[in-house]
Amino acid sequence: MKSNSKTKIFVNIGLLALFIGVIIYVMDNSLSDIFAQLLETSWLVVVLVVLFGVAYQIVEGRSIKEIASHFQEDFSTKDGFFTSCYVAFYRIVSFGTGTLLSEIYFYKKKGLAVSQGVGVTALHMIMYKVAVIFLSVLGLIFQFSLFYERAPKMIPFILVGVVLTFLIIFSLLVLSSSINLQILLITWANKLFKRKRLRDWVDKCNLQIYSLRETVQTIIKDRSALLRIFGWNVGKLLFWYVIPYVVLVENHPNIDFLLVVSFTSFAVILSGVFPTPAGIGPFEFVYLLLFKPLVGTVDAVSSLLLYRFGSFVLPFLIGFVFVVVEKRRQIKSELQAVREDKQSMIDD
Template sequence: MKINAKTKFILNILALVLIFGIMFYLIKNSLADILAELKETSLLVLAGVVFLGIAYQFFEGWSIRSIVTGFSKKFRIFDGMLTAFHVAFYRVITFGMGTLISEVNYYNRKGLKVSQGMGVAALHMIMYKGAILTYAIFALIIQFSLFYEHAPKMIPLILLGMLMTGVIISFFLVISLSLKLQVGFVTLCHRFLKTQKMRDLVDRCNIQIYSLRETVSSVLTDRTALVKIYLLNVIKLGMWYLIPYICLVDNHPNVDFLLVFSLISFTLVLAGVLPSPAGIGAFEFVYLFLFSPLVGTVDAVSSMLLYRFASYVLPFLLGFVGVLVDRKNALSNELEELKAERNE
């Protein structure tokens, strides 16, 4: 059923009101502590945090562009950055549920097929997790003797975090590349689904999965591009990993750079493994658990809030600007359609 211009206009207005409502709720509750911390932060430290946050988004955009370029030569680094902002906004506004959908939808708006968008998103996740695993391995090698002496029980947890990250990478690769899994999925569905309608649905899904496998395979076969994408992910993650040191060194000039760098790499690995206690986010819990003994709870909380600003709030706010521009353009187009309908 075709939706007329008036209905689309009303739906866009309602969507805009809903977005502003959720934004107000988030700023008043979830983001209040982070925004309050910004007021207490020196301009020099804040400038460093913002610079590193933007630098991460630049390398993120470059990485996305390097993956997409096989399907769209017009896709620029700036488009990759806009993709990251768009995804960051919907990750927050949908409380994580709309992350993948928003990413694939943005690629689709840029001319990619859904299967190609899924392939880009899958490889994007694989490379990001690969960079996390890389840093964690090197950090454990560097800090192994220190942890073995002072916190030996942490070593199995860190190893478990690495293992789980490796499992996630393997899962995405298997889903994206395994022809046997695809054939098994179709065979199993056809065995239990008896209606033609359901079998047709499975066949349509199978075509998408096949296209996804071809998409990922086409990118993975270009070794030079693959190494480039991997290195861009390592560099971009390094931008975030520098933030805690930038935040702590002013009050703790003797803090060890490699130790701080290692602790934040362990935080990202462990945050994906440990459950969230008493409603506290897993990342926040692990960060405070690792950093508080080093610099004290007050400075650990301060640096954590600034880290969350650069990695969570800043791209979200930039994404919000992009969404407002999109909504403004959509409303302008629908007003033009309304005028055209009334003149007919």
């Protein structure tokens, strides 16, 4: 017990030191431009960006709660809020590789089975992408004439983005809900794998997939819940999409609100399909491609940096505080366990 507690203490301290090191590296190399832009921006705009960024996380927390509470009644909007920030933190420190695993792990800590956590994560992703498609199509419909006038060559790319995103949603739904596909995959796996260890692994995966399918089916059957989750996802995206307008309207008072929101939604959906030059993120490239002709290079870059702060850096910072507090609590608990072990040895 004593040795185990000491090991946990060293592991948690080591992880905390690693996190801080990665954060210093990321801030120095990737986020320095964002913080420099914050210092050059009026305090009112910064406050509004922070408010919209936090509002997104609150609404995101509510949308997660609507899904996760089907399996854990005590799961609250606050838990959903910190789920989002926790995932945002690990998205950065793991350079994107630990995003899905961190979300599933958070649900496990809240009492959900792993298969339920996978199901909640899958449906969370699906509903987010449905909302992205909805707002992009809506923007294309209402701003088609203006968009056709300004960037007609990008309309096919938007349509391709919508189709590809729809295919991703369809694939996730099929994988998580079709028992016929599950039977087909298991039959194929049993023919391919002949060793007992591999067949046992296939059987274990089969049980997990079955549990995942049951999880997704449980939520999909509740149509009113699906509508609520969809509504929360649309609402949360609007809080992000309005950030560029808040930043740009100060220097461009006549800029069209719906056009800015539409352009931002196009950048989100195009970022997955648009070819980009090396060293430039797909979202950044598409965003600047759309906004530079509208407001000029300087203001487009400024709005992009502040959008990234509200949507990317702010939840990461909240997640960092949450992880530090959590690790501190774990270290204190383990130190207490070591003290109790020592005291019991003295008493003996």
